[in-house]
Amino acid sequence: MAGGASAAEATAMSRALELAATDGVPRGPNPRVGCVLLDPEGAVVAEGYHRGAGTPHAEVDALTRAGSRAGGGTAVVTLEPCNHTGRTGPCAEALISAGVHRVVFAQSDPTEAAAGGAETLRAAGIEVVGGVLADRAQQLNAVWTFAHREGRPFVTWKFASTIDGRSAAADGTSRWVSSRAARLDTHRLRAQCDTMLVGANTVAVDDPALTVRDEHDVPVGRQPLRAVMGLRDLPATARIFDTGVPGGAVHLRTRDPREALAVLRGRERQHVFLEGGPTLAAAFLTAGLVDEIVVYVAPFLLGSGRSAVADLGITTISEAFRPEVTDVTVLAPTGPGEQPNVRFTLTPSREDH
Numbered sequence: 001m002a003g004g005a006s007a008a009e010a011t012a013m014s015r016a017l018e019l020a021a022t023d024g025v026p027r028g029p030n031p032r033v034g035c036v037l038l039d040p041e042g043a044v045v046a047e048g049y050h051r052g053a054g055t056p057h058a059e060v061d062a063l064t065r066a067g068s069r070a071g072g073g074t075a076v077v078t079l080e081p082c083n084h085t086g087r088t089g090p091c092a093e094a095l096i097s098a099g100v101h102r103v104v105f106a107q108s109d110p111t112e113a114a115a116g117g118a119e120t121l122r123a124a125g126i127e128v129v130g131g132v133l134a135d136r137a138q139q140l141n142a143v144w145t146f147a148h149r150e151g152r153p154f155v156t157w158k159f160a161s162t163i164d165g166r167s168a169a170a171d172g173t174s175r176w177v178s179s180r181a182a183r184l185d186t187h188r189l190r191a192q193c194d195t196m197l198v199g200a201n202t203v204a205v206d207d208p209a210l211t212v213r214d215e216h217d218v219p220v221g222r223q224p225l226r227a228v229m230g231l232r233d234l235p236a237t238a239r240i241f242d243t244g245v246p247g248g249a250v251h252l253r254t255r256d257p258r259e260a261l262a263v264l265r266g267r268e269r270q271h272v273f274l275e276g277g278p279t280l281a282a283a284f285l286t287a288g289l290v291d292e293i294v295v296y297v298a299p300f301l302l303g304s305g306r307s308a309v310a311d312l313g314i315t316t317i318s319e320a321f322r323p324e325v326t327d328v329t330v331l332a333p334t335g336p337g338e339q340p341n342v343r344f345t346l347t348p349s350r351e352d353h
Contacts, residue, residue, distance in 0.1 A: 004129040005076075008042030009104045012076040013133045017106070019049040019058070020078050020140055026052040026222065028194045029268040031141040033058040035077040037066050040101075045069045057082065059091040063098050071099035078137045080109040080130065081117035092117035095126070102127045106137035110148045146291070147270040152261045155289055156193065157274040157281055158186065159308045160296040160341075167278070168306040172205075181331040182296040182341040187212050189294060193224055193273040195264055198240075199280040200230025200251075209239045210275070211247075223247030225269060229260045229280065257287045282310035285321065293323055293346040296331075299339050323348045 005013065019034030030050060035058035037045040046069070048061030056064065059077055063070050075081075081091035081103065095103060103126055109115045118128045138145055143154045160178035161167050168174035176183070190196065196210040210226040211219040226240040226249040234241075240249050250267075252260045264272060274284060284290050295308070314320060323346035331341045 005104050005132045006042065008038060009074065009076055009129075010132065012036040012038055012044065012074075013078070013104065013106060015044075015047070016049075016058075016076055016078045017133065017136055017140060019047055020137075022049055025049070027192060028144060028270045029053055031079055031144045033077065033079045035059045035062040035075060037062050037070050037100075038074040038076060039069065040072055040074075042074075045073055057091050060089075060094050063094055066098075072101050074102040074104060075100050076104045076132075078106045078133075078140070080105045080107065080115070081121065082109060082114040083116040083120050084114045090117070090120075092120040095121065096124045100126060102129075104129045104132055106130075106132050106134045107141070107145070108134075110145055143271045147265065152258075152265050152289075153195065153269050153272045154291050155261070155272045155274055155284060156189070156292040156294060157284065157290045158189065158294040158296075159275070159281065160298065161308045162298055162300050162302050164301045164303065165307055166302040166305040167308045169302050170304045172306070174206075174306075177298055178296045179298060179331065179333065179338050179341040181334045181338070182298075182343065184215060184334070185331055185343060186296070187214070190224065190273055191221055193271040195225045195227055195269045195272045197227045197229060197260070197264075197272050197274050197276065197280075199276040200228055200232035200234060201279070202275075202277050203228050203234055203238050203240060204232060207239050208275070209242070209245070211245055219245060224273070225250065225264075225267070227252055227260075227264065227272075229254065229257075229276070231255065255283070257284045257289050261289065278307055278310040281308065282312055285309065286312055288348075290348055293344075293348065295344045295346070297342045297344065299341075321348065 016034035016036045020032040025032050030053045034049040036047050039045050046062045046066035048058050050058045075095055083090050083092050103121050121128050146154045191212045214220045223246045225247055229252040252263055254260055325346050327345035329343045
């Protein structure tokens with residue numbers, strides 16, 4: 001038994017988690033959810049998973065495939081069945097109508113609107129077991145869970161620097177501090193987010209596209225929202241405002257990181273990829289609004305030039321930000337003459353927040 005679940009149900013939950021993580025499923029704004037239906041003997045009747053906002057939820061997908069075979073069986077689902085009507089109807093009611101006798105779920109629903117499905121199921125006489133492989137389910141939807149729990153998007157700050165901590169030379173040039181391998185890796189990470197965010201000065205000076213691109217520098221796949229933050233007026237010809245690129249763009253006319261994140265949350269954004277300059281990075285760091293740091297370090301020295309982050313108000317070593325290193329990866333060269341880069345992934349400590 002695993003958290004009140006039988007061996008067959010625990011196995012089914014592992015399979016439901018695999019279904020939820022199916023390649024191509026959008027990472028937002030909805031959670032990734034999988035469902036496996038078992039008959040009274042524990043045999044698999046049908047499987048289903050959610051394919052993104054506006055499509056059937058995992059439970060409904062599985063119930064549709066099962067038809068009348070769902071009656072009397074068990075639904076194993078990675079997230080507590082929803083209890084509200086949005087783009088689709090409540091899954092709790094769908095399970096009740098299908099005649100399911102037992103429901104086993106992993107993660108409780110953290111949203112105010114959809115929570116309560118377990119209570120509805122129990123009130124209808126259905127046996128409910130929660131918390132089975134909950135840690136794996138929460139990890140699968142870590143950003144979605146964070147956004148609903150904290151009421152703001154998760155923020156990843158990415159930057160590239162030399163080994164002496166410079167993100168640009170004294171004359172302002174920064175192409176290319178990172179290697180081609182690091183830049184390709186950056187696009188992989190961009191594709192996992194729903195929003196790119198830079199400061200107005202970065203747009204005015206560098207005119208970035210802020211798109212997800214392939215090895216041929218061509219935009220590919222689902223594009224994030226391109227957001228620029230700051231009071232400075234920007235030309236409509238700036239590349240981030242290119243209407244020919246999917247994803248859209250928005251100018252957040254504020255200097256306040258919390259206000260910017262509130263606006264983005266109002267647009268159902270869950271994961272912000274911060275690629276702004278040192279001033280914007282410092283603003284988010286000092287506000288305690290950086291949740292993950294990704295830095296690419298290139299093996300050369302500049303000796304002077306722009307640092308990756310502006311003044312943080314730190315005057316002594318005891319006040320330093322001390323994020324925890326969670327991953328170190330060496331990115332091998334992709335061509336002749338290119339040096340390896342090192343990617344560090346770090347998580348700010350509780351004290352930094």
